Amino acid sequence: MERKTTKHDLRSAATRERLIAVARTLFAQRGYADVGTEEIVQTAGVTRGALYHQFRDKAELFTAVVEAVETRIVAEVTAALAEPTTDPVERLISGARAFLAACADPATERIVLRDAPAVLGAARWQELSERYGLGLVQQAVHTLLADGTFAPQPAAPLARLLLGALNEAARYVSAAEDPRAATEECLRIIGGMLDGLRTAPGADRR
Amino acid sequence: MERKTTKHDLRSAATRERLIAVARTLFAQRGYADVGTEEIVQTAGVTRGALYHQFRDKAELFTAVVEAVETRIVAEVTAALAEPTTDPVERLISGARAFLAACADPATERIVLRDAPAVLGAARWQELSERYGLGLVQQAVHTLLADGTFAPQPAAPLARLLLGALNEAARYVSAAEDPRAATEECLRIIGGMLDGLRTAPGADRR
DNA sequence: CTTGTTTACGTACAGCCTGTATGTAAAAGT
DNA sequence: ACTTTTACATACAGGCTGTACGTAAACAAG
Known part of the structure; x- marks a missing residue:
C-alpha cells in the first residue's frame, strides 16, 4: 500500500x-x-x-556519502558515454576521460579511493564498486568482448584490472601539478593497454 | 664515532x-x-x-609493519627477477607472478592495499610505495623504455597505472576461490596490456 | 666498586570519541 | 480529543589513545 x-x-x-x-x-x-x-x-x-x-553509526553515514559521490561520478561518465562515437574503444576512452575529470575533485579521491576500502571493508566495498564504477567498466568490457573487438578472455578480471588502472590514474591526476596534461598522459597509456587486448590481426600472441 | x-x-x-x-x-x-x-x-x-x-604512536607502529611486509614482497619479487629470461617483457610478467604469489597471503592485501592508504595518508603512502613496489615497476618500465621494447611514453604514469592494475589483480586473486587460476587469468590480461605498449610494428596507433 | 646518568619499560591518569538510553515536542493516525 | 509514532535533543557510559610520571636495570666515570 x-x-x-x-x-x-x-x-x-x-x-x-x-x-x-x-x-x-x-x-x-x-x-x-x-x-x-x-x-x-x-x-x-x-x-x-x-x-x-x-x-545506524558513523560508518553508515560514510557509506551514504560514498554512494552519493559514486552516483555523481557514474552520472557524469554515462553522460559522456551518451554522445555517439565511431570506435567502441574510443567510447571507452572518452568514458575514462570523464571519469578522470570527475575524480579531479580531490574529495572523490580521498573518500572513494582512500578511505572507502578501509572503512567499508572488502565485501561492502566490492559490492558498492560493482554497483557503480566497476559496473560501468564491466558493461563496456562485455560489449567489446561480444562484438569481437577484444580477443576472448575472462571479463571479470579484465574489468577489475582496468578499473584498478583507472583508479590509479585518478590518484595520479588528482595529485598532478598539471591535471590536464596528466589526464592525457594516462589516457594515451590506457589506450595503448586497450590496443593490446584487441583481437590480434598480426601481433604475436603467446 | x-x-x-x-x-x-x-x-x-x-x-x-x-x-x-x-x-x-x-x-x-x-x-x-x-x-x-x-x-x-x-x-x-x-x-x-x-x-x-x-x-611515537599507533600509526608509526603500523608504518613499521607495512615496511616489513613490503620488504618481504620486494625480496620475493627480486628473487623471481633474478632467474634470467629471454624476453624482457616475460621478465616483467614473472615478476608480476611473484608479486601476486606474495599477495596471496591475505595479510598483505589487508595491510598494504586496504589500510595503508587511509592510515598513512596520501603523501607517506606514495613515498613508501615508491621505495618498494612502485620502485620495482618503475625500474622495469625504465629498462623496457630504454631498450626500445616499449614505445616512447612517460614512464611515471605508466609505472603507476601498471602498479594499479597489479594491485587490483592482487585483490582479485586474494579473494578468488581458485587463486592459481585467477593468477593466470590476470597474468594473461596483463600480458595483453603490455603488448599494447610495445613499439607497434604493424598495429595502428592513433 | 661506587655513584650518577641514561635507557627501557611499567603504571596511572586525562581527554576524546563513539554509541546508547532516555526525554520531548510535533506530527500523524483514529 | 486522545493515543501513537516520528524526529530529534540530552545525558551518560565505555573504550581507546596519548602523556606524565615512576622504576629498575644497564652503562659511564671516578
Missing part, C-alpha cells in the same frame, strides 16, 4: 541530505578518521541525536 | 620486532582500526609503555 509523503518525511530527508552534504566536504578535507561526529552535526546545525536517528 | 651494540639495544630491538610481528598478524586479521594497542602489547607480552617508547 502506498504511503504519501508526509511532513515528517520531508523534514527527515532534509536533515539527512544536509548531514550527507556536510560529511562529504569534511571527510573530503580531513578523512574519515579525523572528523568527529560532533563536528559534523554542529556544521549541519543539528545534534548527534539526529545523526544516530538517521544512520 | 661508532657505538657498539649494547644489551639495551638488543633488548630494545627484540621487543620492537615482537611488537611488529604481533601487530602484523593482528592488523592482518581484523584491520588497523579494530585492533587496540592494549591487545597488541598483551599478545606481545609487554605493556603500552613499551609500545609508546619504541614508536
